[in-house]
Amino acid sequence: MATCWCGRDVRWFEAWTCQGCGAPCCPACAYTPEGTAYCGACAALGELETELAALPDVS
Known part of the structure; x- marks a missing residue:
């Protein structure tokens, strides 16, 4: 049994597997948009990447 x-x-x-890192996920805490599953950590990183991509380029 996985944890x-x-x-x-x-x-x-x-048993779901995170598409970001491959870790086992449970239905209680996994983020499952459009048939994929992400653990909480990878889901949070995805939100951060989306927010950072929206920032203007400062160079």
Whole structure:
């Protein structure tokens, strides 16, 4: 049995894999947009990348 990064045991029938880092995710804390799954850490990084891309270029 795998363990999610949140500490919850992930049973085989609810085992999701993060598309960002490959870690096991549970349905309780995974972010699942449009049929993909991301752990909380990768979802937060994705939001940061989106926000940084919207900033004006300062060079």
